[in-house]
Amino acid sequence: xxxxxxxxxxVKKVAVVGGGVIGIGWVLHYLRMGFDVTAYDPxxxxxxxxxxxxxxxxxxxxxxxxxxxxxxxxxxxxxxLMEAVSGADVVQEAVPEVAAMKTKVFAEMDQHAPxxxxxxxxxxxISMTVIQSESKHPERMVVGxxxxxxxxxxxxxxxxxxxxxxxxxxxxxxxxxxxDKDPIVLEREVPAFIASRLQEAMWREALHMIAEGEATVxxxxxxxxxGPGLRWAITGPMMNFHLAGGPGGMAHxxxxxxxxxxxxxxxxxxxxLTDELRQRVIDGCDxxxxxxxxxxxxxxxxxxxxxxxxxxxxxxxxxxxxxxxSGTGVHS
Amino acid sequence: xxxxxxxxxxVKKVAVVGGGVIGIGWVLHYLRMGFDVTAYDPxxxxxxxxxxxxxxxxxxxxxxxxxxxxxxxxxxxxxxLMEAVSGADVVQEAVPEVAAMKTKVFAEMDQHAPxxxxxxxxxxxISMTVIQSESKHPERMVVGxxxxxxxxxxxxxxxxxxxxxxxxxxxxxxxxxxxDKDPIVLEREVPAFIASRLQEAMWREALHMIAEGEATVxxxxxxxxxGPGLRWAITGPMMNFHLAGGPGGMAHxxxxxxxxxxxxxxxxxxxxLTDELRQRVIDGCDxxxxxxxxxxxxxxxxxxxxxxxxxxxxxxxxxxxxxxxSGTGVHS
Numbered sequence: 001x002x003x004x005x006x007x008x009x010x011v012k013k014v015a016v017v018g019g020g021v022i023g024i025g026w027v028l029h030y031l032r033m034g035f036d037v038t039a040y041d042p043x044x045x046x047x048x049x050x051x052x053x054x055x056x057x058x059x060x061x062x063x064x065x066x067x068x069x070x071x072x073x074x075x076x077x078x079x080x081l082m083e084a085v086s087g088a089d090v091v092q093e094a095v096p097e098v099a100a101m102k103t104k105v106f107a108e109m110d111q112h113a114p115x116x117x118x119x120x121x122x123x124x125x126i127s128m129t130v131i132q133s134e135s136k137h138p139e140r141m142v143v144g145x146x147x148x149x150x151x152x153x154x155x156x157x158x159x160x161x162x163x164x165x166x167x168x169x170x171x172x173x174x175x176x177x178x179x180d181k182d183p184i185v186l187e188r189e190v191p192a193f194i195a196s197r198l199q200e201a202m203w204r205e206a207l208h209m210i211a212e213g214e215a216t217v218x219x220x221x222x223x224x225x226x227g228p229g230l231r232w233a234i235t236g237p238m239m240n241f242h243l244a245g246g247p248g249g250m251a252h253x254x255x256x257x258x259x260x261x262x263x264x265x266x267x268x269x270x271x272x273l274t275d276e277l278r279q280r281v282i283d284g285c286d287x288x289x290x291x292x293x294x295x296x297x298x299x300x301x302x303x304x305x306x307x308x309x310x311x312x313x314x315x316x317x318x319x320x321x322x323x324x325x326s327g328t329g330v331h332s
Numbered sequence: 333x334x335x336x337x338x339x340x341x342x343v344k345k346v347a348v349v350g351g352g353v354i355g356i357g358w359v360l361h362y363l364r365m366g367f368d369v370t371a372y373d374p375x376x377x378x379x380x381x382x383x384x385x386x387x388x389x390x391x392x393x394x395x396x397x398x399x400x401x402x403x404x405x406x407x408x409x410x411x412x413l414m415e416a417v418s419g420a421d422v423v424q425e426a427v428p429e430v431a432a433m434k435t436k437v438f439a440e441m442d443q444h445a446p447x448x449x450x451x452x453x454x455x456x457x458i459s460m461t462v463i464q465s466e467s468k469h470p471e472r473m474v475v476g477x478x479x480x481x482x483x484x485x486x487x488x489x490x491x492x493x494x495x496x497x498x499x500x501x502x503x504x505x506x507x508x509x510x511x512d513k514d515p516i517v518l519e520r521e522v523p524a525f526i527a528s529r530l531q532e533a534m535w536r537e538a539l540h541m542i543a544e545g546e547a548t549v550x551x552x553x554x555x556x557x558x559g560p561g562l563r564w565a566i567t568g569p570m571m572n573f574h575l576a577g578g579p580g581g582m583a584h585x586x587x588x589x590x591x592x593x594x595x596x597x598x599x600x601x602x603x604x605l606t607d608e609l610r611q612r613v614i615d616g617c618d619x620x621x622x623x624x625x626x627x628x629x630x631x632x633x634x635x636x637x638x639x640x641x642x643x644x645x646x647x648x649x650x651x652x653x654x655x656x657x658s659g660t661g662v663h664s
Contacts, residue, residue, distance in 0.1 A: 021578050056627075060634055097592070125597055147559040148576045149630075152637045155559035182558045190546045192597035195555035201537035201598040202530045202569055209529065210612055211603045214522045217616020221568025223527035226514045227479040227487030229564035233640060236553025236561065237534055244480045246353050260429070265457055265524035266533040268600035271543045280542055284549020295388075298481075302392055304647050305484045308565060311639035315632070 003167050004116045005140075008175035011089040012036060015113075017081060017105065018094035019046035022122050024053045025150035026092045027075060032151065033179045034067030036074045040084035047077050061151065081105070085113040090175065092144065094122040102131045110135040118171055120144035125192035128161030138163035142172045144183075145193060154182035157193045198237070205266050234304040235297075242285040242294065243301055249294050250285040254278050335499050336448045337472075340507035343421040344368060347445075349413060349437065350426035351378035354454050356385045357482035358424045359407060364483065365511045366399035368406045372416035379409050393483065413437070417445040422507065424476065426454040434463045442467040450503055452476035457524035460493030470495035474504045476515075477525060486514035489525045530569070537598050566636040567629075574617040574626065575633055581626050582617040586610050 014030040016023050019041030027050060030037045039050055058072050078084050085091050091113055095105055102121060109119055119141045121131055132138035142160050147153040156176045160169045169185060176183040186193060192200055209215040215223075231240045238250070245252040254273065261270035271277065289297060346362040348355050351373030359382060362369045371382055390404050410416050417423050423445055427437055434453060441451055451473045453463055464470035474492050479485040488508045492501045501517060508515040518525060524532055541547040547555075563572045570582070577584040586605065593602035603609065621629060 021576060057634075060638070064638065097589070125592070125595065147563075149634065149637075152634060152641070153559060153562055154641075155555060157555070182554065184551050184554055186547070186551075188546060190541070191595060194541065194547045194551055195559040197541065197598050198534045198537055198552065198556060199560045199569070200592075201533040201600050203573075204593070204598060204600045204602045205530055205533035206569055207593075207605075207609065207613070208603045209522070209526065210616070211606075211609045214520060215518070215526045217570045217613055218620055219516050219518075219526055220530065221570050221620060222514065222516055223487060223489070224530060224564050224568040225566065227485060227527040228531045229561065229568065230485055231479075232556050232561035233565035234557060234644070236556040237531070237538055238549045238553050241535075244353060257429070260457070260532075261536070261539075263457065263523060266529050266536060266600070268533045268536045268598070270536045271540045273539075274543075277539065277543045281539070281549055284542070288550055288553060300647070302389075302481065302484060304644055305481075306392070306396065307643035307647055308640050309484070309486075311643040312566070312636055315636050315639055 003165075005118065005167060005171050006089060006116050008171060008178050011175065013038070013088050013090075015040070015084045015088035015091045016094065017041075017084055017091060017109065018096075018122075019043070019050045020094060020096070022146065022148060022150060023092075023094035024050050025148065026094060026122070026146065028054060028057050028061055028149075028151040029179075030092070031072055031075055032061040032064065032066055032070050034070040036076075038076050038078050038084045038088065040078050040081055042081075050075075050077055057151065064152075081108055082112040085109050085117070088113055088117050091117060091119045092122060093120065097123060097126060099126045099130050102126060103134050106131050106141060107134040107136075110137050110141075118142065118168060118175070120172060122146055122150075124196050127189055127191075128159065128164060129189060130161070132161045132163050139165040140168050142168050143193075144172055144176065145196075146181075147195065154180070155195060156181045156183045157186060157195065158183050159186035159189060159193065161189065201268060205268065208267055230305060230308060231301070233308060234301050238281065238285060239288055239297070242289065243298050245294065247294055249282075249289075251278075251282050254281060335497075337450065337499060337503050338421060338448050340503060340510050343507065345370070345420050345422075347372070347416045347420035347423045348426065349373075349416055349423060349441065350428075350454075351375070351382045352426060352428070354478065354480060354482060355424075355426035356382050357480065358426060358454070358478065360386060360389050360393055360481075360483040361511075362424070363404055363407055364393040364396065364398055364402055366402040368408075370408050370410050370416045370420065372410050372413055374413075382407075382409055389483065396484075413440055414444040417441050417449070420445055420449050423449060423451045424454060425452065429455060429458060431458045431462050434458060435466050438463050438473060439466040439468075442469050442473075450474065450500060450507070452504060454478055454482075456528050459521055459523075460491065460496060461521060462493070464493045464495050471497040472500050474500050475525075476504055476508065477528075478513075479527065486512070487527060488513045488515045489518060489527065490515050491518035491521060491525065493521065533600060537600065540599055562637060562640060563633070565640060566633050570613065570617060571620055571629070574621065575630050577626065579626055581614075581621075583610075583614050586613060 013036040016026045016039045128143050132141040145157040147155050158172050173183045206220045241253045242250040258273045345368040348358045348371045460475050464473040477489040479487050490504045505515045538552045573585045574582040590605045
């Protein structure tokens with residue numbers, strides 16, 4: 001089948017379908033990127049909510065830096081799905097997480113969007129294979145899953161369903177990269193994708209701990225924001241352990257702490273640490289290290305940690321995490 | 333029993349037992365805080381490793397700001413456990429995570445440390461009740477679990493064993509607060525405490541995904557550092573969801589996303605979302621919010637996010653997470 005896609009750099013108009021927290025976040029991002037944006041939500045009160053959040057957050061967008069021509073005046077809040085998508089080059093859907101609703105919305109968008117338009121869903125975990133199942137042009141439908149707030153957090157997870165064309169997946173990756181996002185492309189459909197699965201594992205363990213009286217909500221937040229959360233913002237979880245391993249890196253960690261996988265240190269049962277898994281983890285860390293020694297990586301992490309803690313301190317606000325301690329201890 | 337403890341502000345000399353990554357990290361922290369520090373590790377090569385890491389990292393400690401009188405010249409690397417702890421007001425143990433070894437080391441430290449000294453273990457998850465079980469003065473022994481690197485990350489988890497006195501627990505909290513740490517005190521012994529349990533849940537889910545070919549090591553790191561990890565460094569996991577809920581906050585999230593707890597979105601089975609658990613989570617978020625509306629908290633989070641991403645950008649190093657995208661998209 002011949003591709004109808006236009007170049008990602010030729011996109012002029014983006015439609016956002018759904019006016020909740022994520023939909024409005026996308027509106028802000030695409031306005032900042034310099035597009036004409038149409039927004040649609042069936043709820044009558046959504047019009048006012050979209051307009052006021054865009055106005056309230058626009059100074060931050062200006063502070064971040066607008067693309068040439070970007071203006072909040074280029075937002076049009078419309079009254080029908082058809083009106084929203086009919087002239088759009090890209091549609092970013094963000095309706096509630098209900099598979100039947102998304103499937104229906106995609107079938108309807110498919111009828112009214114131009115032939116070249118790419119239709120993306122913001123779903124956190126519903127299968128694209130399901131979402132595209134009642135549409136006539138499923139090949140142009142793809143997951144583009146953002147993280148809240150979409151106007152700031154760089155990650156977008158991209159994956160297709162069974163009927164999505166590889167071209168559409170590549171197109172979505174290029175489009176997001178052109179527009180200040182940091183996309184990762186999943187090779188397989190996995191429920192909840194990658195980041196949300198990791199988040200969900202932590203969220204469930206936290207809920208178990210709260211339910212059992214093992215920790216309070218506040219302790220959980222402080223423990224993450226003043227502890228491993230700081231490192232995750234710099235290294236992610238895997239490289240974090242690589243850096244904790246001393247000169248031996250991840251190999252040392254797996255050989256040294258591998259036995260703790262059998263401890264009841266979470267309610268989640270660990271996989272068998274086979275030689276193959278061990279090697280795959282070590283190889284991945286080596287690829288990320290790209291020739292840098294653990295000592296070099298540690299020095300980079302430390303400089304980032306100091307910069308992040310100073311940046312938080314400079315904000316001069318009460319800690320959202322409710323920290324009761326003496327601050328970060330990092331002084332300029 | 334009458335307390336022999338001195339005031340936390342009267343501590344002059346700290347002993348660090350164990351010269352691995354964590355032990356040396358503590359040495360750096362306590363030197364920066366202006367203490368005399370003795371360090372001991374039984375391995376012959378440790379002396380050189382401690383000295384060289386202290387020297388390499390000292391410029392960063394100077395950059396952070398030294399307490400009056402702080403000097404790396406106040407480190408003495410000694411040749412026996414007895415010599416290390418005999419004049420110490422505080423001992424911070426950081427030997428390998430082997431319960432029998434820690435139990436033996438504590439019994440020996442207990443013989444040689446002054447009667448007023450508080451003995452802390454850096455264990456990530458071994459029970460203090462076990463560690464103190466062969467000592468004559470178990471009441472002065474307490475967990476002070478740091479996060480790597482201890483000279484930067486503020487969190488310390490504090491908890492006692494069955495024989496630890498409540499005074500010792502309170503003393504440890506006050507001592508860490510005086511010395512630029514952000515301690516949390518656990519009411520109960522839970523394997524792996526709080527932050528490491530959350531970290532372990534995520535780590536196990538990540539290993540499962542790598543083992544099954546659902547994600548690569550690099551995708552896991554990018555997904556966290558460019559996605560939820562950024563938010564966790566600011567809000568922690570619970571307030572993060574409170575802020576994602578719009579004006580309805582956590583209550584809206586639980587009512588809206590509660591059903592996803594039943595989805596196979598991680599290998600960890602969720603707890604039943606009872607009315608009691610629901611209310612406990614909402615109440616905790618309300619306490620953390622301390623009267624601030626979701627809109628106010630979102631504005632704070634956004635300013636922090638921008639500050640953190642700019643701080644990372646300013647470091648001007650290749651991303652440790654190996655990001656292949658176009659950067660954070662945040663420009664000054």
